[in-house]
Amino acid sequence: MxxxxxxxxxxxxxxxxxxxxxxxxxxxxxxxxxxxxxxxxxxxxxxxxxxxxxxxxxxxxxxxxxxxxxxxxxxxxxxxxxxxxxxxxxxxxxxxxxxxxxxxxxxxxxxxxxxxxxxxxxxxxxxxxxxxxxxxxxxxxxxxxxxxxxxxxxxIHDPVRLQMPHPEKTNDGWRAHVTVVDVFGNCATDLPAAAVASAKGVAFRLRGREVRGLVEAYGHHPPGELVALVDSENFVEIAVVNGSAARQLGAQVGDIIEVVMDK
Missing domain, CATH: 3.40.50.10790 (S-adenosyl-l-methionine hydroxide adenosyltransferase, N-terminal)
Known part of the structure; x- marks a missing residue:
């Protein structure tokens, strides 16, 4: 079928x-x-x-x-x-x-x-x-x-291709991007979790707000807290527990996320 x-x-x-x-x-x-x-x-x-x-x-x-x-x-x-x-x-x-x-x-x-x-x-x-x-x-x-x-x-052999955002290495870590905002207001990014796996500490900066570290699950933190975690596709995601990161931050697809890693 x-x-x-x-x-x-x-x-x-x-x-x-x-x-x-x-x-x-x-x-x-x-x-x-x-x-x-x-x-x-x-x-x-x-x-x-x-x-x-x-x-x-x-x-x-x-x-x-x-x-x-x-x-x-x-x-x-x-x-x-x-x-x-x-x-x-x-x-x-x-x-x-x-x-x-x-x-x-x-x-x-x-x-x-x-x-x-x-x-x-x-x-x-x-x-x-x-x-x-x-x-x-x-x-x-x-x-x-x-x-x-x-x-x-x-x-044909020449389909139109977008200039897709890709994570860029910086002196302190990475410059990543919001790629999808889901119905919950979670902000998926193009940064693979593996890119920060070796860091002793990491901070994510989006729309003037900073999140330190990666949490394991939404429910491990109180409602309303801004968190970063690894999503189901093994990319970093910015979220608000029981809320909307997109609404709280005014974030949208294409926004830049500065990632600072402690080495």
Whole structure:
């Protein structure tokens, strides 16, 4: 039974997400559809890129991942489909797939990318504002039905790539970045826990506030306390116990975190 995932900034107030699912199920009734997120900040391609990247590898090989955070819809930006690491990805060519493409480079995976030009696999009528419904959902459904990737369009080798933030080594430690703010207001970062594992002590500075050390669990500290800990992906996270670090600090995706290590 084929599996498809959806990552969008559509929210759940309107019928957009349901419409995507309806299109997919109309073409591939046997599909199982999993929602990764529909609450990406509107038009935030960087946030969607990190959100998809943190989730996709937990799905079985052969999963088709549809990602639609598409501020360039209706313009000359290309619609894409690709295969890498045993997974398929469908969405706009706006850099959204940069982190998964980086995984391919690090792991030596073969990458196949097509510019979606074969309209036989689109809906008959294509709007200027809803390519998620008219192009990406039907293409993903056809991929789930084992239509060859090469049938969907022309091979390309130059997808748009974002300038992704990466931790930078400094004299005192690291300069890291907030990559995802979750529904609890926890601020995930791009700093692997291993980067500070050897330090005798460490401090994290974000938006004028400092947190010293790493705690083992939220519940080991009183409500309202600002803490740093290792998240489920083995990256450093800044959080407020039973609260929202993002709201308390005014933090958002892209913010810089200064990391000072005692050696």
């Amino acid at each position: 084929p599996i498809l995932t959806l990552t969008t900034d559509f929210g759940l107030k309107d019928g957009f997400v349901g419409t995507l699912k309806g299109v997919i199920l109309g073409i591939c009734p046997e599909a199982q559809i999993a929602d990764i997120s529909h609450t990406i900040s509107p038009q935030n391609v960087l946030e969607s890129a990190f959100t998809l990247w943190r989730a996709y590898s937990f799905f079985p090989a052969g999963t088709v991942h549809v990602a639609v955070v598409d501020p360039g819809v209706g313009t000359q930006r290309r619609p894409l489909a690709m295969r890498l690491g045993g997974h398929f990805f469908v969405g706009p060519d706006n850099g959204l797939f940069t982190p998964v493409l980086a995984d391919a480079g690090k792991n030596g995976w073969q990458v196949e990318i097509v510019h979606l030009t074969n309209k036989d696999y689109w809906l008959p009528s294509v709007s200027r504002t809803f390519h998620g419904r008219d192009i990406f959902a039907p293409v993903a459904a056809h991929l789930a039905k084992a239509v060859p990737l090469s049938d969907l369009g022309e091979a």
